[in-house]
Amino acid sequence: MTVTSVDKDFDRLTLTLTADFAAPVEKVWQLWADPRLLERWWGPPAYPATFEDHDLTPGGEVTYFMTGPEGDKHRGWWRVTSVTPPASLEFTDGFADPDGTPSPTMPTTTVRVRLTGHDDGTRMEIRSAFETREQMEQLMTMGMEEGLGQAVGQMDALLSG
Numbered sequence: 001m002t003v004t005s006v007d008k009d010f011d012r013l014t015l016t017l018t019a020d021f022a023a024p025v026e027k028v029w030q031l032w033a034d035p036r037l038l039e040r041w042w043g044p045p046a047y048p049a050t051f052e053d054h055d056l057t058p059g060g061e062v063t064y065f066m067t068g069p070e071g072d073k074h075r076g077w078w079r080v081t082s083v084t085p086p087a088s089l090e091f092t093d094g095f096a097d098p099d100g101t102p103s104p105t106m107p108t109t110t111v112r113v114r115l116t117g118h119d120d121g122t123r124m125e126i127r128s129a130f131e132t133r134e135q136m137e138q139l140m141t142m143g144m145e146e147g148l149g150q151a152v153g154q155m156d157a158l159l160s161g
Contacts, residue, residue, distance in 0.1 A: 002156050003149050008140070013130040015145060019152050021122045023159040025115045028122040029086030031155055032056070032113065039064070040158055044150035047074070052100075056083050062091070063100060075100055078111075089113040093128070107135035126152070 002019040009016070021028055031037050035054035042049040047066040054062050062078035075096035082090040090113070095106035102108075109128040116123050126148070130136035 003152055006145060006149060008145065010133060010136065013133060013136050014127055015130075015136070015140075015148070016125060016127045017148055017152060019124045019126075019155070020118060021124065021155065021159055022120070023122055025117055025122045026086045027159060028115055028124060028155070031158060032089055033085065037158060041151055041154040042066075044147045045154065047147075056080055056085075056089065058082060063096070073098070077102055087115055107131065107138060109135075109139070124152075 002021055003017060004020050005016075005018045007014075007016045007018075031041060033056060035051040038054070039049040039051050042051075042064070043066040046069050049064050049066050051062065051064045056062070058080060060080040060083075062080065063075070064077075065073045065075045067073055075098065076094065077096050077100075078091040078093050080089070080091045082088065089111075091111050092108050093111050094108035095103045097103050107130065109130055112125075112127045112129075114125045114127075128144075128148075130139070
């Protein structure tokens with residue numbers, strides 16, 4: 001399994017996942033930069049993603065939906081704040097209503113992705129920061145930690161293929 005650690009810090013309001021891959025940084029970056037590759041791992045296996053918009057530039061928008069086992073669709077969005085290929089990506093991540101409009105009733109997170117060379121491969125750190133403890137607890141109850149681990153766990157197969 002690629003995930004080497006998951007750290008929930010309720011005092012700092014962060015969830016940090018670290019994963020190591022036997023692939024160069026540039027190849028791991030492509031799993032974020034190419035929407036067809038991204039949709040093959042973003043989301044747990046039972047909820048595959050489809051990316052509709054994918055603009056990884058500062059101010060750019062990414063929109064997607066995940067399809068559940070019963071055909072139910074769950075929409076999400078990113079607002080990209082910073083991109084430094086192939087080393088880092090920062091964005092705000094949120095839920096959307098069925099029509100794709102950002103949901104005003106669901107929490108958002110600030111996500112920072114860092115890719116660094118590590119032991120002849122790549123170390124990836126995904127750090128999600130929450131606005132409040134209540135929002136963090138809500139997303140943990142919804143399965144964010146498990147879902148993120150399952151999603152990242154799909155990356156090895158893509159990197160070796």
